[in-house]
Amino acid sequence: MRTGKATPWLYLLPALLMLSSFLILPTLSTVYLSFFGPRSETFVGFQNYLQAFTSRSMLIAFRNNLLWLVVFTAFTVGVGLALAVLLDRVRYEVVIKSIVFLPMAISSVAAGIIWKFMYSFRPAYANQIGLLNAIVVALGGEPIGWLIQRPWINNLALIAVGIWMWTGFCMVIFSAAYKGIPKEMLEAARIDGANEWQVFLHITIPFLKSTIAVVTTTMVVFVLKVFDIVYVMTNGSFDTEVVANRMYKEMYSYQNYGLASAIAVILLLAIIPFVVINVRRFRAQEALR
Amino acid sequence: MRKQAWFKRLMVHLVVIGVALVWLTPSVGLLVSSFRPKQELIASGWWTVLRRPFDPTQYTLANYQRVLFQEGLGRAFLNSFLITIPSTLIPLTIASLAAYALAWMNFSGRQVLLMAVVGMIVIPLQMTLIPVLRMFRVLGLSGTFPAVWLAHTGYGLPLMIYLLRNFFGALPRELFESAVIDGASHFTAFTKLLLPLSVPVLASVAIFQFLWVWNDLLVALVYLGGYSNVAPLTLKLALLAGSRGQDWHLLTAAAFVSMVVPMIVFFSLQRYFVRGILAGALKG
Numbered sequence: 001m002r003t004g005k006a007t008p009w010l011y012l013l014p015a016l017l018m019l020s021s022f023l024i025l026p027t028l029s030t031v032y033l034s035f036f037g038p039r040s041e042t043f044v045g046f047q048n049y050l051q052a053f054t055s056r057s058m059l060i061a062f063r064n065n066l067l068w069l070v071v072f073t074a075f076t077v078g079v080g081l082a083l084a085v086l087l088d089r090v091r092y093e094v095v096i097k098s099i100v101f102l103p104m105a106i107s108s109v110a111a112g113i114i115w116k117f118m119y120s121f122r123p124a125y126a127n128q129i130g131l132l133n134a135i136v137v138a139l140g141g142e143p144i145g146w147l148i149q150r151p152w153i154n155n156l157a158l159i160a161v162g163i164w165m166w167t168g169f170c171m172v173i174f175s176a177a178y179k180g181i182p183k184e185m186l187e188a189a190r191i192d193g194a195n196e197w198q199v200f201l202h203i204t205i206p207f208l209k210s211t212i213a214v215v216t217t218t219m220v221v222f223v224l225k226v227f228d229i230v231y232v233m234t235n236g237s238f239d240t241e242v243v244a245n246r247m248y249k250e251m252y253s254y255q256n257y258g259l260a261s262a263i264a265v266i267l268l269l270a271i272i273p274f275v276v277i278n279v280r281r282f283r284a285q286e287a288l289r
Numbered sequence: 290m291r292k293q294a295w296f297k298r299l300m301v302h303l304v305v306i307g308v309a310l311v312w313l314t315p316s317v318g319l320l321v322s323s324f325r326p327k328q329e330l331i332a333s334g335w336w337t338v339l340r341r342p343f344d345p346t347q348y349t350l351a352n353y354q355r356v357l358f359q360e361g362l363g364r365a366f367l368n369s370f371l372i373t374i375p376s377t378l379i380p381l382t383i384a385s386l387a388a389y390a391l392a393w394m395n396f397s398g399r400q401v402l403l404m405a406v407v408g409m410i411v412i413p414l415q416m417t418l419i420p421v422l423r424m425f426r427v428l429g430l431s432g433t434f435p436a437v438w439l440a441h442t443g444y445g446l447p448l449m450i451y452l453l454r455n456f457f458g459a460l461p462r463e464l465f466e467s468a469v470i471d472g473a474s475h476f477t478a479f480t481k482l483l484l485p486l487s488v489p490v491l492a493s494v495a496i497f498q499f500l501w502v503w504n505d506l507l508v509a510l511v512y513l514g515g516y517s518n519v520a521p522l523t524l525k526l527a528l529l530a531g532s533r534g535q536d537w538h539l540l541t542a543a544a545f546v547s548m549v550v551p552m553i554v555f556f557s558l559q560r561y562f563v564r565g566i567l568a569g570a571l572k573g
Contacts, residue, residue, distance in 0.1 A: 004327075007475060008394040012402075015387035015446055020381075022443020023409050026417035033419060083308065089301050096309045098559070100317070105555040105562070106548045107504035109523045113530055114319045117537060129334050129537070131318060165314065165352040172563060194295075225413050228506045232527050247415050248507075252514070257419050264415040275408045281409045286400075 013241060027268070034261035038254075039224065048262035058263075067155055068162070068226060068242065073219045075163045080170025084178050087171075097175065108165065108228030109117045114177070115236045116233055119146035141287035150239045158240055161229050170215050176206065179209040214281075221274050224267060243267055322542035324348040330538050333496040352542035360539060361517065362546050365525035369503060370552075371434055372521050376441035376502045377495055383444055385491070388453035389479050393465060403454070409447040417444075418511050425512060432516035440508055445498050458482060493564040498549055501564075522547040 030108045037044050052058050083100065087093045088195070103111060120130030124143055128134040133143040146157040183206065189199050205212075227244040243263060251260035322335045326349045338347050357363040390396075391403055421440060425431040430439075460483075468478045484491070500507075509524045520528070525539075525545050533539055555562055 002357075005396075006388040008399075011386045011390035011394070011475075015450060016382040018383060018439070018443045018446055019406075019409065022421060023412055026420035026424075030416050051526070079308075083305070086301055086305055089298075091304055096305055099309045100312050101563070102310070102364060102552075103557060105500065105551040107506065107523050107526075107551075108542040108548050109504075109506050109526045109530070113472065113526065113540050114315045116530070116534075117319060117322065117541065118315050120537075127333055129331060131314065131336065132333050134336075139379040149297040164315070169310075176527055197551060204568070222409050225415070231510075236466055236532070239502060244413075244415060248510075250421060254509075256498065264413065267413045268416050271411055271413055275411055278411060279404050279407050282404065 007276055030261045032142050033257055034265045036261075038256040038258050039042045040257055044258065045278050048259045049266075051259060052262045052266060057241060058243075058246060060239050061246045063151075063285045064155055064240060064242050065224065065226075068223045070161055070219060071156065071159050071227075072166075072223050073216060074163050076158075076170045077216050079163070079167050080215070081174045081208070081212070083167070083171045084174035085200065086179060087175065097168070099173055104164045104168050106165075108161075109232050111161055111165050112232030113156075114228050115164070116147070119157055121145045121148070147234050147240075148238050154234065154240050158229055158233055161233070162223070162226065166219065166230075172220070173211060173215055174208065177208050181207050217274055217277060218241065221271060224270050280286045306394070311524045314470050319541050319544060322334070322348075322537060323352055323545045324350070324500060325538070326351065328433075340379075351368075352538045353546070356539055356543045356546060360525075360529065361520075362522070362525060362543055364371075364518070365520055365522045366546065368519055369521040369523075369547075372437050372509070373499055373502045375434075375438045376444065376445070377498045379438060379447040380442040380449055380498060381491065381495055383442065384449035384453055384494075385484065385487075386479075387446075387450050389475075391450065391454045391485060392457035392534075394475070406447050406450050410451060414444060414455060414507060418507075420556060431521060432513055435457040436512045441502050441505070441511055449494050449498065452494055453487070453490065456487060460486065489561070492558075496554060496558060498563050500554065562568060 033040050034048055035043060035045060037038060083096075087096055088165060090096070117129075117132075120128075121133055121143055122128050124137070128137055128143060130146075132146060136142070144153065147154050157178055185203060185207075186199055189203055190252050194202070225244050226242055227242075227248065230242050230245050231248070236242075236245045241249075244267065247260050247263040247267070250256045250263060318335050321338055322330055325335065325338065325347065326498040327349065330396075340345075389400060393408075422431065425436045464482065466484075467476060468482055473481070503521075504523060505521075506523045506527060508525070509521050513519050513521075513524060517525075517528075526543050529543055530540060
């Protein structure tokens with residue numbers, strides 16, 4: 001096909017325009033602003049970063065993000081994988097998959113409300129309207145302030161909401177990959193006397209290795225930026241803040257654009273390894289084309 | 290040995306059904322509660338209706354009436370559509386054009402451009418909020434629909450371009466060569482040949498973007514925050530959760546209103562939906 005020198009750029013122009021105004025230039029600008037004061041007027045060097053790495057609220061946010069990273073990723077990937085393998089053995093697979101995948105369709109805001117209701121807390125003498133505390137009380141316990149008790153119960157309660165939303169995603173991907181394992185391979189191992197656990201460990205896991213890597217990466221990238229769930233359910237109170245919420249608060253409540261920018265840059269730095277992984281994977285795919 | 294296998298199978302069923310129940314219960318609780326009168330909702334747990342589930346006197350539509358017509362959810366519902374539809378169609382058009390060039394035209398810098406696009410997929414939105422907000426203020430766009438249309442277009446493009454380009458690039462080369470022999474221009478090849486062939490993938494990409502925008506809170510919060518007449522459902526819902534945190538009769542109904550459209554998409558277009566979500570999960 002005849003292609004003039006300018007033709008490709010004509011097709012690319014709208015995209016390039018939008019990408020530079022909403023991603024490239026703002027990203028560079030945020031890096032620049034992170035070295036300035038709250039109103040972007042005075043140069044402060046690395047002071048915002050110093051503050052971001054030493055203030056108590058930021059340290060708590062880092063700790064919480066780390067907790068999210070470990071617990072959320074382990075559960076979504078682990079439970080997703082287990083469900084994919086188990087569901088392959090039942091006939092009503094499709095129904096269960098839909099049920100577990102459904103939370104993916106709704107917003108974190110709605111999910112936050114659904115779970116705030118599940119977690120709702122009343123003093124011991126009153127009727128519990130939250131299911132979890134009703135169960136606790138029925139079993140003879142004292143009602144628990146799920147979103148209040150720091151530092152573990154409330155953070156884990158928030159993480160549970162994320163797990164509820166994203167396990168279905170992991171499950172669906174693992175399920176597709178699991179069905180790609182040749183059935184003869186699994187059967188041969190069973191005939192040789194391997195039990196289900198050995199089959200899982202020595203055939204399923206090695207076969208799904210690259211899928212597990214992709215899914216884990218996706219979960220980690222998501223979890224580093226987690227914002228909505230915390231914003232809606234606790235807005236960071238009782239030490240539940242995460243890094244993305246701190247950034248929003250510095251920007252919106254305290255109007256400290258310098259510190260907010262520095263926090264955003266820290267998020268970006270945490271994600272850059274995954275940008276590299278993405279680009280590498282892409283190049284490997286291209287080499288195969 | 291036989292008995293053991295039977296027992297193992299039973300365990301699989303129990304685990305799987307148990308997980309499904311745990312996953313389903315929170316949503317059922319929300320749905321049931323949204324139809325219960327305020328007084329009963331705060332007096333007893335939602336599961337108490339299960340004692341006589343078909344007794345209509347324990348249900349009411351009052352909560353929905355209240356949130357839709359008095360709490361402004363009706364307006365927010367409309368706003369969500371007004372925000373989401375252009376925020377899906379504009380980037381879809383722009384991305385198709387760019388993906389066509391990246392898949393079927395030869396020019397220097399193509400590989401670099403592609404890699405840049407792939408890298409941009411996971412840039413956190415947080416990196417862009419402050420400069421873009423300032424730009425909108427200068428242009429007088431903050432608190433308007435065009436602001437979120439433009440922002441969602443910019444944020445949605447890298448992933449859309451990447452997915453569409455992969456699909457376009459996988460189409461057989463002969464198809465385009467035969468079009469050339471017929472003397473077709475690029476524009477004709479794009480509109481008459483490529484787009485009709487790509488309907489399924491366009492649908493998947495569009496559904497992903499539609500749901501992403503529909504469920505988005507951050508972009509709306511930053512660029513539309515404080516302007517309640519343009520707020521979409523998510524923003525309104527978050528405000529409601531902040532201001533009326535204990536009014537469960539309103540919160541449950543409002544949350545369900547915000548879930549209706551994604552649920553319809555989920556159940557009616559599940560095939561495209563799953564493909565779209567899976568392809569799009571890495572987005573910033």
